[in-house]
Structures are given as C-alpha cells and as structure tokens.
Amino acid sequence: MNHDIFIKKVRLNCFRESKVPGEFLLQMRCPGGMVDADMLDIVKHISKTWGDGNFHFGTRQTFDICRIKYEDIPAVNKYLKQYIEEVEIEECGVNMASIAGEPAEWDPESGYPTIGARNISACIGDYHCVCADVNTFELARKIEPLIFPSHYHIKINISGCPNDCNKAHFCDFGIIGCAKMEYHPERCIGCGLCAKICKSHATRVLQLNEATGKIEKDPCCCVGCGECTRHCPTSAWTRKSTKFYKVIIGGRTGRQTPRAGKMFLNWATEETIIAVLSNWQKFSAWVMDYKPEYLHGGHLIDRAGYKKFKELMLDGVTLNPECLVAEDVYWHETEYRSNYNVKELSTHHHAGPTEEKK
C-alpha cells in the first residue's frame, strides 16, 4: 500500500502506528483506571466498527483498539466525542480547549489533542481493597486536569497503599497513599499481632513491651501502610482521617537507564500534591526551553537536577505541616552500560531557557 502519513501528528492524536503500514492503535484515556461500565459499549463499538474487533488493556490502563485504518481516524474521533466528554470533562473537569494550561483551539470531534501526559494509572484503592489507605481514582480525576492536555510528558501512577501494586516507583511521578496511625493504648490488649504483622509485612516499627503489655513504635520509619489497623482486634490502632501520600519521582523503565524512583515527598496531603503538580507544566516548560519534545518527566528532572526540580515544583506551594521533602536525591540506575553519562561535553544536554545559558 502506498501511504503518505505524518506519523508524529497522528501519534499526538493518541493513535500509535502499527507494524502494518496505515493501521493505528487508539489509546483511550481512563484516568485512575475507573470508568462507568457503560463506556465499554463505546469501546466495543469502535473496535467492532473500525478496529479488528479485539480489545487490549493498555499497560497504562488505557482502552486500546488495534488495526484502525488511517482513513477511519476522523470517523473514530467523531465517535469518541461522547467518551471524551463523559470521562475527561464530566468526571475530571478537564479543560479540553487548552494545552499545558494555555487556551488552545479544540474541536470536540477531533479526538485527543495531545499524547504527552500519559493516562494516570491507579490500583483499585480503598474503593475496594482491604489494604488501601486512599481512594486512588478520585485523586487521579483531580490530577487529570493539571496534566492534560499537554505535550509535556509525564507518567503518573497512583497506588492506594505502600504495597505499591501500581508501581509508583517506576514512573515519573508516583503517588502512594498512606495513613498516619493513632494508637489508643486504653484499647490495646497487648496481643502483639500488630507488631508481628509489622515485622512480616512492613517496616517492623512496632514492638510489644512485655513489661507494660503495650506497643512501642519507632515513628520515623513507619511506612504508613495501615496493616496494624487492619489486624488489630480492638481498634487500638486507627487511621487519622486526613489522608497522606508519598511522592516517588524519577522512576522509569527503558533501554538506557531504568531505575526505581526515589522519594520526593513524604506525608503530603492531597492539597499539597495538587499544589505541587500544578507546577509541573511550568517546570517542564522551563527545562525544555518552552519547546516540548518527546522526553519523559524523569529525564526532565535529570536535566534540571533535583534541586532545581525541587525549587520549581515547590514554588508558591504551602506544604502541609507533616510534609517532609527530600533534601537531595541519589539515583541508582541499572547500568546497562557503565559510565553511561561520561561523554563529550558538547553532547551534554542543557536544561532551562537558552537566555540563561549565556
């Protein structure tokens, strides 16, 4: 077949090229991985009408439909209108007529305007899970308008508890729900189950004092998972109502320098997370000299350096009093190739606006 397709443009529209020329894979965003099951009718209709009738769960919790012909993309985009309106505008309050927070033209029948900000993935969270400390998809829906639409790349994974099933440690900006525990010694029967569980399932910060029959805690190392509360037979351990989060930055997979992320914030509240993420577009624009290119968020942090990242992301943010911030971050990458970063000075990347370079 003879094709002449500007692939990059199609990709920005959330259609990814296939090994079969002229065929594309549509990725439908699904913030927090949660939608009304009615949406599946839309997914089915697209697949059966324009795709190959199959459906794949995207690795980032998108609804992926394969083998859409290039010629059919306008028709698919027109049909996507209802889905985008319900999922993005109604559920998340996204301003579709904007890019990176700046007003931009958007035709509701033109499909997704950007691909940079990836779908926010989340585990099921406390909507269902016995381990979870927070509602994950509700947080995803609050974050969605801060990062989308935008050409700046960011992958956000939300986990409902420090078990981190959704791998907040392996994305640009990972968010892990956690809880501050309250101990009510007058309800404690000294059974020691919490200490046993903390040892086997968490960071062994609890210890039964045999002399008092009460629990002693090393509060500094508590990961905030809530296993003590889950197992306590008497409600001697309870969660505080305020929900907290850890933010893990700079984790990634990839061919070059995969690595687990490092903790940027601990015990941040939702307000803090929202305020910090509100600076993401500004930070990305600064690093990229206001020229978006295909580069993931973790690399932006590398280019700017953690301290600059911290400065820009915390700009104007009032942290909640419990919130702790990493003073520095020391990455540990998988060394596919040793001394990967040692190369000619002229090939080094630059961060920040060009004027500042001079």
Place this chain on the structure above:
Amino acid sequence: MFNPIQPKPCKILSVKHETELEYTFRVEYDIKPDHGQFLQLSIPMIGEAPISVSEQGDGWLEFTIRNVGKVTSCIFEKKAGDVLFLRGPYGNGWPTEELKGKNVVVIAGGTGVSPVRSLLNYLYKTPGYAKSVNVIAGFKNEQSILFKNDLENWKKSFNATFCLDNEEKEGFRKGMVTTVIKELPLKDWGEDYAVIVVGPPVMMKFVGLELLKCGFDEKKIWMSFERKMSCAVGKCGHCRIDEVYVCLDGPVFPYTTAKNLVD
C-alpha cells in the same frame, strides 16, 4: 464493698533454699488453708502468681516457689523481714475427709511434692488418721531433691519410696515413679484406699494409666491440675476447661472428672 482480689501485705519470716531453683518462704498469714489449696502471691508493679501452700503453722504459711517467671524471680530477691502481698486461700484442696481410715497413696513428682507436703506432714503428726501412708516421690536428680528433712521423717513413718529419674543415690531408686506403683499392696487393701497424684502433666498422665493398669479404681484417685490461674476467683477465664474452673472447682479433681477434662 468487699474486694475479693485485694491482696494483703504480709511479712516474710524466713527463706530456706531447698535447691538452686526452689526456695521456701515462710510468710505471716492468719488464715488456715486446707491442705492442697493455693494463694495468690504478688509483688506490686510486678504481678501475681498462684502458689500452693507447702506447710502451715500458727500464724504462718510456707510456699515453696520455683523460680520460673517474672514474679517468682522477684520473690526470690526477697529476704526475711520483706513484704509479700497475699490473697487466698483458693481452690478445693485435697479430699482430707476421704483419706480418713484409708490406705493412702501419695504419688508426687518434682515441685509437685510441695502441694502434698503439708498433708503428708499432717498425716505424719497424726498417726492413725490414715490406715497406712504410702509415698512415692520422684525428683529429676540429686540437685532437685526437696524437703530433705521431711523425706527423712516420711521414710521413718510411712511406706515411702523416693526416686531419681536418672541418678544413683543412696536411699533413692533410679527410675520413674510409675515403676513403683505395681509394688503397692493393692490386694491387701480391698476397697479401702485413696490415691493422690500431683506433678507435671506428662507424669500425671502416665501415673494415671499405670494406676488403672494395676487395678486401682478410678473413683479412688485424685489429681491436681496445673492451669494458668490469673484471678483465682472464677472471673478471668484463663483456667477454664469445659464447665469447670480449675481455680474454683480444682485444682484437685477426682480422676473420673479429670479424665474427661479435655482441652
């Protein structure tokens, strides 16, 4: 309102070292318990422990304590003149009335000798109360022999056999107490006997089986149970087995009851 768990401070009159791990404390106390009953001994801020009475006299009780826990190890630091907190006596004690005019057999192992000591000394001081007294007492080794003076007395007046599990010593037989049971002159006693057994759970189990094997009537056997006793007044539930509270209904049970008390 009367508080049944209120302890009373009582003065220690003397401390006798029986073995390295077992001391006998004589403590001022003016209530006379039945043989085989126990009291709750405590040290404020440390805790309480149920201890059976090993001897009694005018205004005093003796407790032979094995140093195996937090409370007992603190008691071991006490000297004559110091104070222990006591409440009790609790439990039912030995069926002393049932022993009257009978051929009495007492089989005791290790620390189990202490809850039968006051009974045996009573029988020693009251000749004729029982038709005959037959004592089988076992200890692990020479170091763990308790109440040496009493053993001497019992040897003089009773048909007494003392055993050491694994050691040779003059006056002692090497082996378990169970091996002696078949030598008791059961045939001569007819129906006229009563057996008392006390010791570690395993020892009591095997003694029970051996007694039945040798033809002893289970209705004439009594055993003392060891269970966790915390309140001693039938409230805390730790010692309960089925509908029985060991602290109230025991620790002494007829074998007919004991054999059905399955944990």
Place this chain on the structure above:
Amino acid sequence: MSYKFTKEEAAGLFAKLSEKFDIYAPIRFKDAGRYAETDIIKYGKISSFDEGVYNEKSTYPMKEVLSPIQQALFYFTEDEYRESKCSTKPMLVFARPCDINAMKVQAKIYAGNGGFIDMYYERMRERVHYALLECNADDDTCFCVSMGTNTTDDYDAAFRFTDDAILIDAKDSAFEALVKDGKACDFKPEFVKENITKVTLPVIEDKETLNKLKAHPMWEQFNGRCISCGACTIACSTCTCFTTRDIIYGDNQEVGERRRVSASCQVDGFTTVAGGGSYRKTAGDKMRFKMLHKFHDYKARFKDSDMCVGCGRCINRCPELISITETLKKMNAALEEIKKEK
C-alpha cells in the same frame, strides 16, 4: 406513661437527665474502621443526644461501659497501695435488648461464679440504668430471636429517636419524674419478632458426645481459616475473659498499677503457665473452645442460658469471614454424625 419531646426540647431534656446520670451511648468514630474510609461505633459518654448513634448496630458491644477493655484495679506508690476509685453517679446507658441481656450473662461470671462478686464489675453495675433502644434487626448477622434475647424488661425507659422528636416510654417511676414535662403520647417500644437468620442450638447429651464433638474433624478447617486474632471475642457482647497485669509508670520504679485488660481465648498465650506450657495450640482448638463455651459449657455451669445473645458482632468483625451461625450449623451436622455412629 409515654412522652414526646421535640428536637428543640432535646437539649433541655438532656441537661435534665445529665443532672442525675452520666449518659452513655454508641458514638461514631469516622474513618476509624479496620479499612480506609470505614467507621467504627463504640460506646462512650455523650454530652448531647446528637452524639449518639441510635439506629445502627455498634461495632463494639455495650459491655465496654461496665467492663472496659482496660481498667485500673490498684494504684501502687512506694510501699502503699489503694483500690482504684469510681464515680457513684448513676449511668444512663442506651442499649438494645441483646446488649442488655448480655449483661445478665456476664453477671453470672463476674458477680456470682464461685461465690465471688467482682467488686469492679459490681460497682459499675450498681450505677447502670438502661435506656432501651429499639432494634431494627435489618442485619442478617443478628439471631437474637433464636437466642431468646430479643426482648427485655430490664430498663428504666424506652427511647425512640425519630427525625423530629424523641419518644420516651418511662417504665421506672423515678425516671418518669424526669421526663413528665414532655407531651403525652402513646409510644410503646417494639421488639424484634423475627430475624433473617435463625439458628438451631446444638444438643450435646453427655460427656461422651461432647468429647466426640471435640475430636471431630470439623474444627480442622479453622486451622486454615482462622487467624486467631481474637476480634470475635472483643466484639462479643458476653465474653468476659481478662488478664491482670502490673505495670510501672515510665522510669519511676516506685509508682505503678495493677490493671485488668481484656483477654481472648483465641490469642496465643491465653493458657500459658509459668514455665511455658500451654494448651489448645491450634486455631481449630481455640475455635472449638470458644464455640463450646458459647453453646455448651456456660449453660452446663450456669443453667439458664447459653453464652451468646445473637448480636452477630463476631460475624461483623471477623476479618476472615467466619460466621458463628454457619459454624453452629456445622456443629449440628457433626452431632448428627456422632449420633448415627452410636
């Protein structure tokens, strides 16, 4: 006589009752549940009617008012000691029939067993006056009718909280004097007549059957299911077991207390004697011990009733979804088997 108080009159009524009583009711603790964004409801002293939760089963039973999870027995200072003190002000406790009946069950142990009356329980019991709450029994974990604990007459007054009024049926004349300012009405409390869940109580004819039931393989399944956390016994309306524990305050060796803390036959260590020996080591053994206490042993000792009021809180609280009513069915089936073998 029955009286009605409007919402506006509630504060005045509460103030009047507070003069005579400390008032206790189930209180909601938001987000304090086992799982995130779940609540617990437990008893506590209230300072207005609004604080109470009257139309929902409390997570934890009313027994906590009379016998809290932890209470001081004696205080020690150097070589002196004294009994803990307790207010003598009467308490008005809002409670459902199952919780009120549970106190009769507990009293057999606390204030009678072995001829000993526990002073700490008794001094609380003397203060207690019940304000009966009607029960909606909309929960299929309840089986009070099967246990005969759906009704009671042990209360000073019955209360019904409607959207716009408080209805009170005063049974006790002294109590009536406190509420006679209300407008006369014809409120009479209603009791649950039927539960969704019904149980058949096991009949264990003799010791031989009992010991066969103890040895039955039905208990083995709990070795894989039950985690022996003891949540069922803490949530139980009738369980009484406790441990006595002495503690020293902080770093001052001269002051401390002897306290009572709830204990559970399900938790390891419950039977551990000095020297380390223990009994009923497996989860199945412990479950069997609990079930038989509830549905045989207690009745064998105290005659009148079983040691269960069918409140179903043990079912609600079990993290492993073990149901006491289903376990009863299994006991009945095992007893049938044993009968057939004979």
